[in-house]
Amino acid sequence: MYSKEEAKNVRQQFWIMFGKRYDRKWLLYDTKLKDVVLKFSFEDRRALVSIDVNHDDTIFRAYYYEKLISLKNIMKEEVSEELVFEENYMLESGKTISRVFVTCEGVKIQKKHDWPKVYEFFYTYMDRLEFFFREYQDFIDN
Numbered sequence: 001m002y003s004k005e006e007a008k009n010v011r012q013q014f015w016i017m018f019g020k021r022y023d024r025k026w027l028l029y030d031t032k033l034k035d036v037v038l039k040f041s042f043e044d045r046r047a048l049v050s051i052d053v054n055h056d057d058t059i060f061r062a063y064y065y066e067k068l069i070s071l072k073n074i075m076k077e078e079v080s081e082e083l084v085f086e087e088n089y090m091l092e093s094g095k096t097i098s099r100v101f102v103t104c105e106g107v108k109i110q111k112k113h114d115w116p117k118v119y120e121f122f123y124t125y126m127d128r129l130e131f132f133f134r135e136y137q138d139f140i141d142n
């Protein structure tokens with residue numbers, strides 16, 4: 001079991017190594033849409049690449065989520081057939097967001113031998129997700 005400090009150091013090492021391996025500027029929070037972000041996440045036993053709609057107003061959140069749903073078939077074709085669409089996704093913090101995501105299951109950040117698999121997963125699916133988002137950003141926004 002890791003102490004909080006050890007866990008923090010492992011997480012920092014993971015993200016530093018990822019940045020060195022894939023030295024590029026990712027879109028992430030720079031979507032130009034308020035409260036719509038692309039994210040890398042590493043949870044307990046899985047890694048995720050997602051589009052998160054974080055708006056506190058449920059009407060705005062539903063608006064963007066419906067736009068993503070209307071693009072579902074195209075998105076699955078261009079990003080991954082394994083995409084999951086959840087209108088009411090509960091974060092560990094208790095906040096509800098809308099999320100479209102793909103996962104890499106059975107990986108742990110503490111297991112360094114999992115890192116290359118997660119790095120490749122992050123790169124592959126974020127690259128596809130960014131391409132999709134840039135292609136359909138105007139439709140999602142309007």
